[in-house]
Every structure is written in structure tokens, then in C-alpha cells.
Amino acid sequence: MTRSGILFVAAALAVVPVACKDEARKQADKAAQKVQEQREHLREEGKALKEEGKALKEHGKELGEQKGELKTAEADFAVRRDNRVAELRALHGVIASQPMLINTLAGVTALTDIARANLAEKMQVFQMRLDDADNAIEALHGADASGFEDRNDAAAKAMEGLEEARKAAWEALNDGDRIEAS
Numbered sequence: 001m002t003r004s005g006i007l008f009v010a011a012a013l014a015v016v017p018v019a020c021k022d023e024a025r026k027q028a029d030k031a032a033q034k035v036q037e038q039r040e041h042l043r044e045e046g047k048a049l050k051e052e053g054k055a056l057k058e059h060g061k062e063l064g065e066q067k068g069e070l071k072t073a074e075a076d077f078a079v080r081r082d083n084r085v086a087e088l089r090a091l092h093g094v095i096a097s098q099p100m101l102i103n104t105l106a107g108v109t110a111l112t113d114i115a116r117a118n119l120a121e122k123m124q125v126f127q128m129r130l131d132d133a134d135n136a137i138e139a140l141h142g143a144d145a146s147g148f149e150d151r152n153d154a155a156a157k158a159m160e161g162l163e164e165a166r167k168a169a170w171e172a173l174n175d176g177d178r179i180e181a182s
């Protein structure tokens with residue numbers, strides 16, 4: 001090899017390691033940068049997940065409290081529903097005792113045939129209203145919170161109809177024409 005060839009080889013050998021070092025350095029720097037970026041990304045994701053976890057934990061706590069409030073509200077509803085049903089049953093029971101009393105009084109009252117027929121018609125309606133009210137009360141007793149208002153309205157309407165039929169029966173008895181004593 002000539003002197004210039006040796007110089008060239010020597011220069012190339014001197015430059016190649018520096019060039020390789022620069023390329024290796026750049027690749028190592030890029031790799032280190034990528035690792036730092038991924039670590040930062042994971043740190044941020046971890047923080048976000050931690051915050052979400054805290055929020056979920058708090059939300060779970062709130063849901064637990066709401067569940068407790070719901071159970072309390074359901075228990076309160078059941079008590080109030082049962083009280084309403086008991087009130088309606090008591091009123092129904094008092095009214096249900098009156099047909100027998102009206103029939104007894106009608107038996108000892110000298111009503112005309114027309115008045116007696118009118119009373120019988122009123123008593124038949126009275127008995128139907130008693131049955132309707134009883135059915136409405138039973139339906140109210142089985143109502144859940146979502147259907148309670150409608151069934152409560154139906155029971156109230158049935159009780160109003162019952163009261164009207166009761167009054168009509170008493171009026172037919174009290175106001176019915178009597179047979180004159182001869």
C-alpha cells in the first residue's frame with residue numbers, strides 16, 4: 001500500500017468511529033427520549049386513573065348512601081301504604097255493617113211495594129259498591145310505589161261511590177212511602 005492509501009485508511013478509520021459514535025449517540029438519545037416520553041405518558045395516565053378511581057370510589061360511596069335512602073323511603077312507603085289500607089278497611093267495615101241494619105229496619109217498616117222495590121234496587125247498588133270498594137282496597141294493598149297513586153285514586157273513587165250508595169239506600173228507607181194504617 002502506498003503512503004496515500006495508508007493515510008486514507010487511517011483517516012477513514014479515524015472518521016468511521018466518530019461517525020459511528022455520532023449515529024449510535026443519536027439513536028441512544030432517541031431511545032432515551034422515547035423512554036422518557038412513555039414514562040411521562042404512563043405517569044399522566046396513572047394520575048388520571050388514580051383520579052378516576054377516587055371519583056369512582058366517591059361515586060360508589062354516594063350510590064351506597066342513595067341505596068340506603070331508597071331502602072328508608074321504601075320502608076316509609078310500605079308503612080304509609082299499610083296505614084292507608086287499614087284506614088280504608090276500617091271505614092269499609094263500618095259501612096259494610098249497614099246493609100243488614102237497613103234490611104232489618106225495612107222488615108219492620110210499612111213501606112209501599114214501590115218504595116220496597118226502590119229500596120231493593122238501592123240495596124243492590126249498595127252491595128255492588130261494597131264489592132267494588134273491597135276490590136279497590138285489595139288492589140291498593142298490593143300496589144308498589146310506581147302504581148300506588150293510580151290505585152289510591154281508584155280506591156278513593158270507589159269509596160266515594162260506596163258512600164253515595166249508602167246514602168241513597170238510607171234515603172230510600174227513610175223517605176220511602178209508607179202504607180197508611182187503616
